[in-house]
Amino acid sequence: MTIKNFLITVFIPFFLFSCTEDNDITVPRNLQEYIEAASNTDSGDFFAYAASASGSTSTTYIYTAPETGATDIRYYEADIPEVGQPDLSNYRRQNLTAKDVFEGELKRFTRSDSEEKWCLVTYMLDGELHKSNPIRLKNVTNPTSWTDEVSIEFPTTLNPKFTWSDFGVDDNTIYFESISEVDDDTFVSGTYTLDKTFQYFDTSNVESSLNTSKTPDDLVEDTEYLFTMMAISDDYWVNTVILETFVPRNLEEYVALNSSKTIESALAFAASSSGSKSLSYIYYDFLTGSSAMRYYETDNTLVGKNDFSNYRRKMLKDEAVYGGKLRRYNRTDDAESWCIITYVIGETLHISNPVKIKNQNRPTEWFTDLTIDASESLMPKFTWADGSYKENVQYLEIVTDSDSDLLSGTFTEDKMFQYYDTSNVTSKINLETPAALILNEDYKITVMGLSDDFWVNLMIQENFTAE
Structure with missing residues (x-):
């Protein structure tokens, strides 16, 4: 046997075998072939959607929530970009790995490619193949907008109500809302609504929920939470993502909790960083023995500055300046507001004067x-x-x-x-x-x-x- 015939004998079968496999090394088999090869195929779709990363047209996140027990979670992408949904034979598996989000309540693929295509996700459950709705990636023509603009009201301390807008977008069809703890990313709640509002934990307008096993726990006062909202279009592209932190218990409630303490005034003042309209420094007079230092802020400058119910706690970090005679919070936010700082010395609660942050109209x-x-x-x-x-x-x-x-x-x-x-x-x-x-x-x-x-x-x- 010649060398040429030997190579043909060895490599052609290997090549043909590779073209029929669909594993983590070679992925030439298309989705239609994979579906036909799967036994007990379930053709019903499950929910998946995608968003571009903040400020990027080349990084895209694909989200889904597989059922408990799902295995072999796969990501497929159409070979060619089309306005209409491509035939399933045009989808090829991509070697992306799904990562946990919100303690695994969601799975997320991260795609690094600026080309717009259609994609979908599959998984196996109890021997059946499940596939998602097709998702149209619009990372270049309509990159996802990321913002923190949401109205948070507190009808009661532990039942915040979130309201947002479509920001001029007219094709949002459903909204995903989640709440998680900031410190350890602990998942608390995940819901879908058709309305641009959600109140924790009122299910009257909830279409579906990730909280399948039990009712979510009550929120905890003075714990920092992250509210996440994704506005999803009819082709399952996320037009807007909202990320905003909040802390249950306002300043009025905190003062009432410390009603047995003596109240004394404290000094605070603020300045914007040199050349910046987003970074502000909030200084306060640091006294020996101070503890439980807290920073509170209003939603805007139009509210009454002396009404403590308007002040919500923000978990900002502070640092010693001028040899520790003063301390300073660093605030990164374009919005203007009133702020107050509190701290405790023994049985005395010190409350600062209201400070008007004017980083836009009066940058320092x-x-x-x-x-x-x-x-x-x-x-x-x-x-x-x-x-x-x-x-x-x-x-x-x-x-x-x-x-x-x-x-x-x-x-x-x-x-x-x-x-x-x-x-x-x-x-x-x-x-x-x-x-x-x-x-x-x-x-x-x-x-x-x-x-x-x-x-x-x-x-x-x-x-x-x-x-």
Whole structure:
């Protein structure tokens, strides 16, 4: 036998065998052939849908909820893009692996391809083949919109009501809503409605549910949850995804829970980051012994700032600044709102003044321009001018050393401050007498101009050397 005949004898049967297999290594067999080969085939469809990843036209997620006990979950894709649904013989298996979402209540394939096609999912259950509805991928022509815009009302503390819009889209036919815990992604509830509203846990408008085994548990106060909504079109493409966190129990309810404690005021103020309208810093005066620090926020700036029922808790992380004399929350959100910070010292609940976050209409102006008069040894005098916004009612002056530790923190109503001179100081952050400056050492002065709603319009930072 010649070498050529030997190769033909060996490789042609191997090639023909590969073309009939449909496994994780070779996947040439089409869906129609797979269906015909399966015994006890169930031709009924199950529900599946797809969404493009946020900001991407090349990453697509395909979701489905197989029945308990389902095995061999497969993803198929049509060979050619068509306006109409392709024949099943045009679908070929793709080697994608389904991952768990919401503790396995949903399965999700991740597809990396910008080409638009039709796809579907299959699985086996009790020896029967089940296949999903065909899904039209529209990742380029109609990429999924991701947003956090949803109205969350609380008819009762533990029964939030979610309402949303179609955002101008006219082909949404059904909506998926889920609630999960943020800390560990624990699944709580999953429902489908035809309405653009859902209340936990009211099933009066629920068409179907992932909560097949039992009624979901009650929500828990002061626990952070994630609300997810997917608006699904008649060709099973997700037009919109909403992601928004919420925490049951508002500030009014929290204060009532601590009614036995003495209430005292606390200082807070906020500024937007340099050049940003989405990142804001919320500062508060940190007192020794403080614990249970909390950040609360309203939905917008139109509500009454002194009505604590308008304030919902947000689980933001804070950090020490200026040597720990102040702490600061970092907030990433374009929306403007009122905010309040609370903390506990012993049997006293400290509640800050309401702070109006004005990151859109009054983004903080950051400068390095101020005058330093060093004519008096080690007692520099700082003077400055307002920026574009002429509405500052007080100024906070912070002097730090080269290690960023706070030496002095003072408030004045004048656009002037002299180190170690308290003649025009109205209040102070540091209660102890500031340390004397050291000749030829480097320091930093920060000046913040605050409006009467505790928004920082002006931020000046400048390094200087003690003379």
